[in-house]
Structure formats: C-alpha cells, structure tokens
Amino acid sequence: MYQDILTAPFLREMCETTANLYRLGWDERNGGNISYLIDEEEVSKYLDITHVERTVPMSFDAAELAGKYFIVTGSGKYFKNVIANPSVNLGVLRIGKDGRSYEILWGFEGGGVPTSELPTHLMNHMQRLKVDANHRVIMHCHATHLIGMTFTHHLDEIEFTKTLWEMCTECLVVFPEGVGIIPWMVPGTDAIGEATAERMKDVRIVMWPHHGVFGAGTTMDETFGLIETAEKAAQVYTIVCAQGGKKQTISDRQLLDLAESFGVTPRPGVLQA
Ligand code: 2HA
Ligand code: ZN
Numbered sequence: 001m002y003q004d005i006l007t008a009p010f011l012r013e014m015c016e017t018t019a020n021l022y023r024l025g026w027d028e029r030n031g032g033n034i035s036y037l038i039d040e041e042e043v044s045k046y047l048d049i050t051h052v053e054r055t056v057p058m059s060f061d062a063a064e065l066a067g068k069y070f071i072v073t074g075s076g077k078y079f080k081n082v083i084a085n086p087s088v089n090l091g092v093l094r095i096g097k098d099g100r101s102y103e104i105l106w107g108f109e110g111g112g113v114p115t116s117e118l119p120t121h122l123m124n125h126m127q128r129l130k131v132d133a134n135h136r137v138i139m140h141c142h143a144t145h146l147i148g149m150t151f152t153h154h155l156d157e158i159e160f161t162k163t164l165w166e167m168c169t170e171c172l173v174v175f176p177e178g179v180g181i182i183p184w185m186v187p188g189t190d191a192i193g194e195a196t197a198e199r200m201k202d203v204r205i206v207m208w209p210h211h212g213v214f215g216a217g218t219t220m221d222e223t224f225g226l227i228e229t230a231e232k233a234a235q236v237y238t239i240v241c242a243q244g245g246k247k248q249t250i251s252d253r254q255l256l257d258l259a260e261s262f263g264v265t266p267r268p269g270v271l272q273a
Contacts, residue, residue, distance in 0.1 A: 005046040005106060006086060010038050010071050013220040014090055017139075018079040020224065026141040026231070027079040031212070033115035035072045036220065037125060037136045043069045043092060043105070052103040055096065056113065060190050062122045063099030064129070070095075072114040072121070074107075088112065095122070115140075119193035120214065127197040128204075128216045135216060137223040142212040145234035150181075150209040152241065157181050160207070162270050166249045167233035167240070169258065174229045176264035180206040187211060205230055 005011055017034060021027045043049060049069075070093055073082070077089040091107030091114060108114070115121065121138045128135035153160055161178030165171045180199030185192040187208070196214055199206045204216045204226060213230065217223030240246060250258075252271040259266045 002047065003045050005092075008042075008046050010036055010042065011086060011090065014071055014073070015083045015086055017220050017224055018073065018082040018089075021141050022079040026143045026212075028142065030076050030078055032079055032139075032141040033073045033117045033121065034137070034139045035070045035115070035118075035121040035125065038069050038071060038092075040067075040069060047092065047105050049094070049105065052094075052105060054104045055101050056104065057101045058118075058122075060119055060123070060193070061099050062095050062126065064126045065095040065122060066097050066099045068095050068125075069093070069105075070121075070125075071107075072118070074112040075114060075116045077112065116188040117193075119188075119190045120196050121193075123190075123193040123197035124200050124214065124216060127200040131201065132218065134218040137215075137217050137220055139215045139217075139223045139227060140212060141227060143227060143231040143234070145238050146207065146213050146231050147210065148238055149234045150207060153237075155181050155207075155209055158267075158269050161267060163237060164230055164233040165255060165266075165270070166246075167236040168229070169250065171229060171233050172255055172258055172266060173262045173264055174226060175203075175205055176259065176266050177203045178205075178267040178270060179203060179230065182206060182208060184209045184211070 021032055072091055072093060074089050074091060082089040087107050088109045092105045093102045093114060094105060095102050117140055124138045153163060157180060160181060180203040182195040182199060185195060196206050200216060206214045213227055215223045215227040217226055255271050
C-alpha cells in the first residue's frame with residue numbers, strides 16, 4: 001500500500017520552505033516558485049505512478065528530463081497558503097517521454113497548473129544537471145534587498161559579486177563562483193528561461209533585475225541557504241549605504257586568503273592579487 005503523501009519528506013520540505021520564504025517577506029501574494037527533482041523510487045512510495053491525472057503540452061523541449069519527477073509550486077498560488085493546503089498549492093509531475101509535455105500525478109487540485117516560471121525551472125534543471133549530477137532544487141523568490149540593489153548598484157556581474165563578497169565574510173565561501181545577472185525581461189517566457197539557464201552554466205545564483213533571484217542547489221537547505229546568504233549581504237549593503245557608505249572593507253588580499261583557507265576558487269576577474 002501507499003504511504004500518505006502529506007507525510008513525504010519532499011512534501012514537508014516544500015511546505016516548510018515556502019512558509020519560511022513567506023515569513024521572510026520574499027514571496028508576497030503569488031510571488032516565488034520552487035521545483036524539486038525527486039527519485040521515482042521515492043515518489044512510488046506515495047503514489048501510483050501509472051495513474052496520470054492530466055497531461056499538459058509544453059512549448060519547449062525538455063527531452064533531457066523525460067521521465068523525471070518534480071514537486072512544484074502552483075501557478076497563481078500563494079506561498080502563505082501552501083502549508084495549510086498542499087494538495088491545492090503544490091503538485092507532482094513527470095516530464096512526458098516526448099519531452100514536450102508533463103503529466104500531473106498528484107496535487108494542483110481544482111484545475112491548477114505548475115508555476116508560470118516552469119520554462120525557467122526546467123531549463124535550469126537541464127543546465128545544472130549537466131554540470132552537477134547531484135543537482136535537485138531550483139528556487140525563485142523576491143528577496144527584498146537583492147531587488148533593491150538592482151536599482152542602486154551597477155548590474156555588472158563582477159562588480160555585483162565583489163560587493164556581495166565584501167558585505168559578509170561568509171559570502172565568498174558560500175558562492176565562490178559569484179552571481180549571474182540577466183537583463184530585465186518579461187517573466188514567464190521561454191526566452192527568460194533560456195537566458196537564465198545560459199548563466200546557470202557557471203553560477204548557482206542568477207539575478208532578475210527589478211524582479212528577484214533564482215537559486216540552484218543539491219538540497220532544499222543548501223538552495224535556501226544560498227539565497228539567504230546573498231540576501232543578507234544585500235541587506236548589509238543597504239545599511240552600509242544608508243549609514244553613509246564604506247569607510248573600510250575586506251581587502252582583495254584578505255578575500256584571497258579566505259578562499260585559500262576554505263579551499264574555494266573565487267571567480268576569476270573579481271579579486272586582484
Ligand atoms: O510566480 O514570482 O516570477 C510568480 C512569480 C513570477
Ligand atoms: Zn517572480
């Protein structure tokens with residue numbers, strides 16, 4: 001017999017993470033979306049995987065993900081409400097054999113569909129799996145201070161990365177590859193998905209100027225922690241600017257020493273030896 005999916009660790013993690021993102025003020029209204037790659041073996045403990053509720057066509061090719069399972073937040077759904085009503089606000093889907101459709105196996109009750117950012121999520125999964133076999137999670141949120149920085153700071157990736165690294169000593173260790181930034185684009189489109197996935201080749205954080213941030217990781221905790229760390233640095237930057245600007249900072253030499261001590265390789269071009 002099947003176990004109750006409401007007790008599944010992957011579902012509990014989705015509930016806890018959406019609640020945390022809401023509590024932190026990073027996902028107002030229907031803002032934000034998460035997709036989490038889960039093993040067939042894990043899904044099979046809770047669901048009859050031969051039973052498909054609905055099949056929905058997709059406008060892009062996700063053949064590399066054919067047969068893979070994801071738990072995903074719903075389009076137009078509020079993170080605030082996920083914990084009280086997971087079967088309406090979340091769904092489990094499998095990418096069709098043709099790579100041009102997905103099959104809903106559970107959730108999205110009442111006729112819901114996956115997040116409007118599904119193209120970006122799936123394209124990012126394809127990209128991250130190419131460079132990291134342990135990749136599992138794509139997370140999008142409207143992290144307040146990071147969005148603020150996209151108005152006040154240069155949108156050059158090297159400069160943006162350097163500022164974040166300087167604001168909290170931990171940043172360089174958590175994201176040594178720095179951040180990616182794409183131009184402002186209309187959300188929910190295949191085009192913004194392609195642009196984001198292109199940057200996900202060598203970074204795990206991509207900024208959407210005046211909108212939010214995408215993070216990628218191997219676990220829910222790691223992905224949340226990545227965004228949380230970048231957002232904390234952006235918050236410190238906000239306070240530093242409000243206090244009148246930097247009088248001193250962590251020097252490039254000190255950041256290089258930090259990288260060496262923690263065994264990470266800083267993105268080339270940010271620090272001068
Ligand atoms: O799902 O955040 O980018 C709402 C959004 C779209
Ligand atoms: Zn958004």
